[in-house]
Amino acid sequence: MKVFVTGGAGFVGSSLTDHLIANGHDVVVYDNFSTGREQFLERAAGSGRLTVVRGDVLDAGAVLRAMRGCDAVCHIAANADVRFGLLHPRRDLEQNTIATFNVLEAMRALDIRRLIFSSTGSIYGEPSVFPTPEDAPFPVQTSLYGASKLACEGMITAYCEGYGMRASIFRCVSILGERYTHGHVFDFVKSLRADPTRLRVLGDGRQRKSYLYIGDCAAAMLLALEKAPDDVNIFNLGADEYCEVTDSVRWITERLGVKPQVEYTGGARGWIGDSPFIFLDCSRLRRLGWRPALSIREGVERTVDYLTSHAWMLEART
């Protein structure tokens, strides 16, 4: 199958591209390389199964032209910056909501009916049920990022109902691992390389979070592309465990062999819209046969190792 991957040069998209190619698919990567990197596609390029199109998802005509001839779409491109959403509210609307509309319209025009979409566990706001199932009580959005992904999910499912598409929507916890370009492990490793004697942590460190290794994320998306049973498939995607930020700090500093003085800025949330507890019920995806290979701790440690051995990534734009 020929699969169109938006954001295919990015952290999640390029790993998914590798997995797709390893499973015999051809891939058209569509990426504006704003956070994507040529280097992330080197392995895929060697396969002879990769086409790269440089373009923006806001350019509806370019999306349509690049998508022609594909059999399925993995829409991974997004503004994934939760924390600074309030500084530029238009960004989530444009890069998430409107971009997803463009992708859906191109699919409709070309009669492409299979879609994988990367949504977020942030869509649950501050949930009342843990682990949070996909049919949790109707949540109230607390971040512009979550709100924009909610808007995308709504459009996608309405397109499935109205135009006969089939979609798998993944509500992901924070993903980490190789090619990881932003997030708390990135920030902590970068800070500790600059000054190993101290570390500033947003919030009181008691925030409970779940993380998932990128390989487990890509495997889940590939599985859904091939086996998701319904027209609308909504899957939580995360580990069956959570950790405190303090745990993560300990794993990172031990892995780096540093003993910084840790300063907490205080408060239950690291920033406005930060969810103090993320823990998703992923049994629906497990029933499809998926199992994560790495624990949260293993994922964090592998990310530290990757960043240590790819220190140039820490020096680039963050």
Add this chain to the structure above:
Amino acid sequence: MKVFVTGGAGFVGSSLTDHLIANGHDVVVYDNFSTGREQFLERAAGSGRLTVVRGDVLDAGAVLRAMRGCDAVCHIAANADVRFGLLHPRRDLEQNTIATFNVLEAMRALDIRRLIFSSTGSIYGEPSVFPTPEDAPFPVQTSLYGASKLACEGMITAYCEGYGMRASIFRCVSILGERYTHGHVFDFVKSLRADPTRLRVLGDGRQRKSYLYIGDCAAAMLLALEKAPDDVNIFNLGADEYCEVTDSVRWITERLGVKPQVEYTGGARGWIGDSPFIFLDCSRLRRLGWRPALSIREGVERTVDYLTSHAWMLEART
């Protein structure tokens, strides 16, 4: 208080404007008069408390200029056409999602913090719980209209969290009554005036729906503007009852004094995305002191009487 009402020349907006003025507020109506009408504002214009600005909610600069000096916003303007959404998917994105973003951005720029928003019970898709409460299981969208209103709700609540706004969001059933410009009563009365011997009804007629009289809708919004207790207030807005389409057909034909042969097109839904059962739990709004004055039947009959005595409305664009 000076209140900015988008869509203030329309069916719901003009009634809300009348209620606001009757309660001592000044109103700035902002409307592009695409479905709004000058006639609907005649009563308000006589009060000396009304300013009318002709403009489109997609013109962000014009919204900002017109909103300056207001204390609160009632964002009622919308593409309210659920049934034909699939014919022009861009319309819901633009006129609902992006328009609401423009309204929120203008409020943020002007530091206006109080918002009333007309959402929809369609946001519940095909719910599993009846009467459906505001915290029903996370719904799957079945219409582009519902999806766009969901997108609006998400943005609004994220703005409340992030920028200190206060909002009341109303998930409304179908509203009817004076100045009603579209919907099944409109369609049936128009059809029966043209040919009283037959009536074509979409679906099998067993769809269960709830309707609310416009006066009860406007009263609820006014109450929330003055008394809603939280930063984010989400209210179902409907009657504590439902009827079948067949009931409504009987009330309408009896009121008109006609005995048509009724033909049902069949199927549980009148169109793709039609919800076969809408019945909202409105106890949260009742706890604020709101009570509907009219039953569904009374609302339908009053609508029939209004359309009969304002037959020019039936002749205009539908």
